[in-house]
Amino acid sequence: MVVDAAGGDHGPPTVLSGIRAAADRGVPVVACGPEVLVHQLAGLRSVLSGDAVGMTEDPAIAMRRDPPPSVRAAARVVADNDGAGLVSAGPSGATVAAAVLEMGRLPGVHRPVLAARLPRREGGHVILVDAGARLDPQPEELRVHARLGRAYARALGTAEPTVGLLNIGHEPGKGDSFARAAHEMLADLTGFVGNTEPQAVADGLVDVIVTDAFTGNIMLKTVEAFSPPDRRGDRAALVLGVRGTVLVAHGAADAGDIEAAILMASRVLEGGLDALMADALADDT
């Protein structure tokens, strides 16, 4: 597992603690970061890079730095090594940019999205797409996002996942102009059940809930803010639509969250989710 050692709101010491904890549990870890950081990870493999991408930087333009920022260096290691995956707690836009530029996109995907698992009231999860990657998508992009969400759900074991469009009412015609246009684009998608309110999401009436990144990220953070710590969900989201396994840890992740994200990414890799995703995406319409 290749980890961006420099990214995260709480600073490198938190990330380094999480990396060390995951390594102690037997996950093979490669840390990417400036020398001053990776120097502290004696005994672990490391790759030198530039510093993390800042929260106020344009994440794509930051990819042009020389030396490359830590997350791009990490994505390059993943691209060069079969069976490797990427974990970063840096800005999600930077992680997506690094993954697109170094690892590439899946066929038919213009822009990758973040998929987060939200806890259902009665147990299990609902997959939220997009949890924070693609701001200002075109309505037609939501069809691809929905297919990615369905592919993820199928890869996780749901045979025929249902998909809802997050909205303020379930009747057709509800919502703003974007939601109405998106509904039109999703109307004939396999598994689409129509507009879906947050209550129905929590009740588990759909397997996948689709929305734009702005709304999705607010929904994710609202669920986290109002949930007890043991019901907050994964504190990490999978990047869907790139060639490979990429996990974005919560920006405010503590060492335990970083460790959990590395372990989760390791399970995703071992489960061959990437190949299952590609297969499911190829089958779906």
Added chain:
Amino acid sequence: MTPDEIHNLVTAHLTEVLALDEPPSSDAELEADLHADSLDLVEVVEAVERQLEAAGHPVTLPEERLLSLVTVADVVAAIHDDMQGPVA
């Protein structure tokens, strides 16, 4: 390499990355007309840079120049300028 050849390279990559039906015109604005964001721009510029380097014309657009690009013609001009080297 002529500006027309660079234009063809840039528009070919824009068409692919943005999944456009046809190559964009020179005066098309990246954000307003093509809905391209900075990642689209970097993806296109890096693809063009790789192709030019393979053809023996190494080009690297600096970050500040990338931030100033508004139209397709701006991208072509920036790459052409970089190929000419620093102004004495």
